[in-house]
Amino acid sequence: MKTKKYFYLIIICLLCNNMTAQVATLNKKSEPITKSFNHNKLFHEFEVNLSENKFFLASTTTNNLDIKTSVYDESGSKISEFDDNGLTGEFVKITSEKGGKFTIKIEPYSIEETGGSYTLSVECLENIGKSEEQRIKQQMRFWDNRAKKDLSGLGIVILQNGKTVLKESYGKANLEYDIPLTKSSVYDIASLAKQFTGYAVATMVEQNKLSLDDKVSKYLPELSSLGSKIKISDLVYHTSGLRDIGELFDLGAFGSKLTAERALEIISYQNTLNFEPGTRHSYSNTGYVLLAIIVERIANTSIREWSKDNIFSPLQMNNSFVNNDPELIIKNRAVAYKYYGNKTLFQQDNGMALVGSSALYSSLDDIAHWLAFFQSKNTNDQNLFRTMTTKGKLKTGEEVNYGFGLSVSNYRGLPFISHSGSTPAGFNTLIGHFPEHNLSFAIFSNSSSINPIEIIGRDIVETYLSQYFERPTKKENTVEFDISSIQKFEGHFQFNPDMTVQFYIDNDKFLVNANKDIHQLERVDATHFLLQALDSKVEFIVDANGGVNQAIVTSGGNIIADMPRVSASNIESVKESLETKITKPNFNDIIGTYYSDELLLNINISVEKEQLILLTSKHGRVPIQYTNDNFFTGFGDLEFIYENGSNPKRFQLSRGERLRNVIFRKINI
Template structure:
């Protein structure tokens, strides 16, 4: 009887204190198993778990530099891609807190070179991803920029300022666009009178003791302890090229240890105060008050460089990042005072699934049972369009975009329609429909040809995988406008 009572008591204590075992070997054993494939011969991963303001686990796996066999440690510096965005938005909120700007200000108050639209784009629209501005990576890519070139905020601002159309009326829809956060960084610079890198260092990183964090706006600046990122082709790792210096949408180099200090600021503010933190965590909405949703089911709502959702009964604020083969996961579970941080320099690393798996290790006894989604039959039409090769010449010609100041030439080569640009490799197009083709630049895209009532091609639209539409007008040799262009 006594033995049975003790057993029940012991099992009860064990179940109710399993969360406390995060400070022991439990989380390490689980994480070691998860990342067992990372060795000295592979890129790696750095992990940190923070609970109640304490670092309960931190460890590195694999290599930060494959050429010099430098291991990943919790002090290794990684580029965190879009995790940068919450620091950009927070900088805006700091300036608002100081009375130096309003979220309802027209963006053109600070960046007058932007086009004037029927309805003003406000700072809030940028923060909420509801501006309707076109994605900068699509604009750059189809202007002929290579993604491994030197690209700065100034160059992005130049091409964005040429855009005369929006994807939608500001405030009417949600659409994730890196352009929004590059412009926010530009506003921080113009309002504060100093570089974005300098502002964030003085106002965020130094006060929080984030000594190994910086926004990288100078590609010749040395970064002590940095990792290099690696692509993987034909079973071989290759060093990924990275020369860009645009900041705001990306550009933050940091460590899991520094990000743990950033996490602490949400609960014990040293930068800003509790009121600012509450405003920052408020969920984004459209102008009509409806939620700004990334996904409707499960409901995932934007919150200024964070995405909020309830995952298995637990509220989460999560954002992932990816840039030049770097990968990042920063996830806060505020009711549990838990934060999971995972950074990698391996292009094959999947941030969300790995980050949420570590959170499940920590919170399994608190989470609702995982619901299995029912398989829904999907009718997939795998029939290939039978292209009439003899008609491909109809799509030949020169096509010009006034907004991008760039030209593409289309011609038939070896029985295929090929799209050429003076600064890019030729792109073979595959016919998918009567006037629709697909191809790959750095990312997949679709080409829809525009025809008049007589079937003559007058232009084309390039639609990238994000849904961005770039319009091109067909040029004719006898057209003076074409000659001038």
């Protein structure tokens, strides 16, 4: 009895200690705090007390750990979340005009990642800037602090009412020679190039040298088969169904350098489309490569020279040019870098000069002139920009939120013209324009390991335009979102042996996070939810005791995943259980050599220790995993075709929406 009494006393003491544990308070003089997680403590909380009109900024650096950070107000409502927003670390910031007590919650991104550690440091606590420009510079303090270190970075330019109100650079253009980024540093601006190709096409449409209804084969007889089905408008609005040239080049045996001319040759090898032209919108670089070639054939000059004569020289963009040579030496060039952890970095040359869709270089100084064109009061400029920002339409009449190389949408109720870009080498870019408020901005980065684009872009927009945002209103005949009835569905579920998904509530929305792809679920009834983004449904299974330990994902009437709930303590046993349930086909029926005449590629499939191995001369050895039915994954999605009960003699390879159903046929039958 005495032993039992002491046991209960120990338990009570432990509970009391947990209940009375102090939440660390952060202030301007706080020393850096280093912490780690374990299975019993999957999050940490820190308190920040702010007086009126204060700006707070803290940063985290991690060691073998991926984290996310959330901020809650005094009522317990989440007001912001930060994840993957920094370079060799992340930041969290609070702007408080009224003051109050805030809670910062830090947790591992995945329930499987409880090892490693992080360090939290307060970077500044000061009064909110008085002007918009001061507040933007304040928001950029994190990057300014990072620029003092030996790191690559970014540049930002903002125009309002035709005037440049901010133009700043942070970090290094070249780490080897310690060269800082400046306003004249030349970046590869990636897919922002499409709007310049769009300008060229719109100009030729205005001059009646080209019609949107023309068939592509009129200008590109090399594509006589597929080109006869596709119109110029399909290339402009991404409704052509053509496979993406980047995916084709990455997969196929087409050498190490890719130019527009080589791209045209590769596209001519394709026998089928991803979908019927005009029936869907699917972003594809291929269309804009072909548009550049068409412009060249109509103008009888290179797209490089046409752009120089008709865009860059008139707008005094003296350091901007189309690059049709992947080996070109570029003065004032910003080099792109990648970071792994806090140590390893390298630069990467992707060997591409895909004019039309990318391969355009510019600087902050130059892009400011392009933004001024967006805001021009010149009648001809306004007419051309109106053409460029006219939305496309599908055959059904449904509008496509895309114009001539520009996305045409709304942000918080405000008309918004924009485009983003990234390259395998490591550049990230964004351009945005709010026509009703004459506000335009551009952000260039030379590091793929940071994600400043959406974060900084959102800061710019909210600083200048938040007073104009559309406020949510209660719709008639709607049912109030009942948080209490959905909270029991929150948690981690095992989608397959290699991936967990998380269901959670954020700002009265029920969301799922699947490998950092976040989608909203819409409630159908008490336990069923619609996941429209993935054309799927989710059913949560409630047991006799009211517990929820299972969720089933279906699509088109088929079960995609039967997911058990997991915690940090049982995740390994759940994975093992899932693996034992999988019934795999006979791998010996599949092994052999397959060939695609669209990719000029041989693939050999063999079995090694009960594991299917895919081998190509380009990609080396790639393990592929069985998923369900006749499907495998690991090198894209492979579907083996069984006919008349015989062993498969071909398979279809797909990689997302940009490359569908490339046929490989067995050649050693």
